[in-house]
Amino acid sequence: MTIPPILFTDLYQLTMMQGYFLYGLHQQEAVFDLYYRRNPFQGGYAVWAGLDVALNYLEGLKFSETDLAYLKSLGQFRPEFLDALRGWRFTCKVTAFPEGSAVFPSEPLLSVQGPLWEAQLVETALLNVLNFQTLIATKAARCVTAAQGGEHKGTIVEFGARRAQGPDGALGAARASVVGGARGTSNVEAAQRYGLPVTGTHAHAWVESFASELDAFRAYAEMFPDSSTLLLDTFDTLESGLPNALTVARELREKGHELQGVRLDSGDLAYLSARVRQALDEAGFPDVKIVASNDLSEFVIESVIREGGRIDVYGIGTQLATGGGDGGGALGGVYKLVSLGGTDKMKLTGDPSKSSIPGVKRVFRATDPEGQTVWDVVAHEADHSPLPGERVSDPSNPLRSARINPDLVWHDARQVVMDLGLRTQPRETLAEVQARAAHELAHLPSGTLRLLNPHIYRVSLSRPLQEHRDALVSELRERHGL
Amino acid sequence: MTIPPILFTDLYQLTMMQGYFLYGLHQQEAVFDLYYRRNPFQGGYAVWAGLDVALNYLEGLKFSETDLAYLKSLGQFRPEFLDALRGWRFTCKVTAFPEGSAVFPSEPLLSVQGPLWEAQLVETALLNVLNFQTLIATKAARCVTAAQGGEHKGTIVEFGARRAQGPDGALGAARASVVGGARGTSNVEAAQRYGLPVTGTHAHAWVESFASELDAFRAYAEMFPDSSTLLLDTFDTLESGLPNALTVARELREKGHELQGVRLDSGDLAYLSARVRQALDEAGFPDVKIVASNDLSEFVIESVIREGGRIDVYGIGTQLATGGGDGGGALGGVYKLVSLGGTDKMKLTGDPSKSSIPGVKRVFRATDPEGQTVWDVVAHEADHSPLPGERVSDPSNPLRSARINPDLVWHDARQVVMDLGLRTQPRETLAEVQARAAHELAHLPSGTLRLLNPHIYRVSLSRPLQEHRDALVSELRERHGL
Structure with a gap:
């Protein structure tokens, strides 16, 4: 997450600073x-x-000559004030x-x-950073509470890069999500910057790039024989994705590998995850994890668990990266x-x-x-x-x-x-x-x-x-x- | 607004890229x-x-050696793929x-x-940038529509730095607000970066730093005799702020200057702005502008205007910087x-x-x-x-x-x-x-x-x-x- 530059402040902070300085109040x-x-x-x-x-x-915090030249160009600041900013430091x-x-x-x-x-x-900068980070860390904690709230406990990961408020908003959200309990992120840059576990599978486009879903699953599993998570819903989760994933899971096992997981990205996640869990267990794959995504929030997670969902990892996008929904989007901290x-x-x-x-x-x-x-x-x-x-x-x-x-x-x-x-x-x-x-x-x-x-x-x-x-x-x- | 680095992407984009490469599909x-x-x-x-x-x-877009070293460290990428990324360029x-x-x-x-x-x-990066910018530009346009919707037309400026989603979220929001019709920002860094008008007055802390509100107004007006906007609600907008601002407006005029504006930051903005406008007009100050802030949105602006408000400039914070409120926070663009x-x-x-x-x-x-x-x-x-x-x-x-x-x-x-x-x-x-x-x-x-x-x-x-x-x-x- 970017460190705000010194001019990241509301203009009135600087006009007031000048006033305090001119009236001799600034050192109070x-x-x-x-x-x-x-x-x-x-x-x-x-x-x-x-x-x-x-x-x-x-x-x-320090004013550069470029900063001072810009302030001078605004025509509101006196030379003696701008001179004084040259040696200004934060000593509080x-x-x-x-x-x-x-x-x-x-x-x-x-x-x-x-x-x-x-x-x-x-x-301005303190409120910006602390309001945003606290908002998202709190959201993450709430999602963790929901994911841990039933008999079948899940973890959460941050999946929101594409819906976050700008690239740095996404990086900041990944950071704060981890504070609140997320176990990783799909965002490679965030993972690198903060040393986080990075997580991901494939998208629908992967499946569409092959002649069939089974071909696509096989190709992905061949590339990542020990770390493949297969996305089940490109055509139909239960009718197509699940049987093809089971085929690949068996083929992997024959070669001494294990399928890592499957991902659900649409439909009734409670129903689908229970059905998929049952099918995986019956086929002898109790360790294959079920990952879910698709517009998750703490409330969706809570309801999925209440209705018997069996999800291991919740990939949370928009709601986690932005706070989302009612009353989300901003913490109203003041100074x-x-x-x-x-x-x-x-x-x-x-x-x-x-x-x-x-x-x-x-x-x-x-x-x-x-x-x-x-x-x-x-x-x-x-x-x-x-x-x-x-x-x-x-x-x-x-x-x-x-x-x-x-x-x-x-x-x-x-x-x-x-x-x-x-x-x-x-x-x-x-x-x-x-x-x-x-x-x-x-x-x-x-x-x-x-x-x-x-x-x-x-x-x-x-x-x-x-x-x-x-x-x-x-x-x-x-x-x-x- | 930050330009996303090349690793600002979901991990699965890179794992799929490797797959396309290994299976010879990448140039399709x-x-x-x-x-x-x-x-x-x-x-x-x-x-x-x-x-x-x-x-x-x-x-x-270009992979640096640092980027490639990081990808290598993840243990999922083949040497031949990482080598191929060395010459990778975006040629679409x-x-x-x-x-x-x-x-x-x-x-x-x-x-x-x-x-x-x-x-x-x-x-990932395209969706991030375009979802966020489009969301905020649309919000700004809606606020402009509301502000221009009555007989008394107002303009909007972006005041949301302290509630935006990170520093760069604030800069991006200022940029998008201008696309949607905002006339400026309070954020000095954003103004510098995008060449925008920067706007601001003083805060309550300024008033509290002087022996009285009148002293504080006089001091501010002395410093900015032609560009002062006085904040009226530190103690009581109509009983204290307004009469003190009128006193200072008269004193400025005696010295050949004019008060630029007053700002309302709490209470019933329709009622207060109508009362303040009337008092300013009756005292011979029809050109003093009324600026309003305090949790504004397009809906608040619309209701203020419907109820006879007389506001010239709306300073919009949280809702403009984040999209805010119901259904805000993110545009659900897909790729x-x-x-x-x-x-x-x-x-x-x-x-x-x-x-x-x-x-x-x-x-x-x-x-x-x-x-x-x-x-x-x-x-x-x-x-x-x-x-x-x-x-x-x-x-x-x-x-x-x-x-x-x-x-x-x-x-x-x-x-x-x-x-x-x-x-x-x-x-x-x-x-x-x-x-x-x-x-x-x-x-x-x-x-x-x-x-x-x-x-x-x-x-x-x-x-x-x-x-x-x-x-x-x-x-x-x-x-x-x-």
């Missing part, structure tokens, strides 16, 4: 929080992804959840702390100023659930005696971890509060990932990030992974933070006569 | 058609976009609608004709083998509307005496243009036919854009492509641009092509015993 210490307000896909969580890409972006501190964490609405997922004109510039020059800031809105949470914060996460992750509390930076019996509030409804129960163990859910513009944590492999995501999801309360109407994971505000927020709201309303 | 002349089956967004057309990017991709002929054309389901939008192993490899070694090919499916149209084809487009574009006929390459009185068929329902009426003028809607792998047409600027799209949409039958339940533009198959397709279906069914 600012804190921005990046968070989202609603879980994607009407689910119960998101898988936080893209952090490594975001840190690569922040590490390399960044605090974030580790990549692959399970995260929830309203929590600051990433905070940028440092000079105002640095923290301002990076908003809001929460502190400036030591003063806490917040934006008022008519809807309290959309108001930001002011101040420099930390996020505590609780584990219960069974090892489950059960509760997040957003607190002031200086707050202690939640104590048994303390009251905490619902961030979207201050009238609702809860009491911290005993026997929870609290830890900081975020860590400093960058200081003075330099990474403070070793880089992780995608495999490590994938393992973290799998571990985190496996330890959420039952029901949080449900695809629709999930259990709502508890995120609270500490009482001092809640009171501070209330006071700030009153002060702002008064000051602006609202 | 193949023809693939790229088309889609349903208009995006439940609309009545698509704006064909991305052709220039696609041709850039095809022109530069490509026929396509000019970029910016209005296009419709079932028509071959682009056809690739040449050696099978060349035409096969490029499927199907229609001829091989001189024999016409087609893929059978249960649903006749999903069956491909065999053979090498041309597309005739008719203009009526009023200059309207009214009818497309897909014919055999060798067919003459439709004659008055001839019967033509509905491609998705062979039982429906129509008679060609007189006084239509027919022309070839597609042109050869590449021959022997080299461009045959001069490159066009985005402005030229944008102008073509605007012209084409303006000449479609009334109702074709309607956002929902549009007039269905007529696309037919010539009678000889229809009969040929029917014969091929019968032959295939017989051959495979179906």
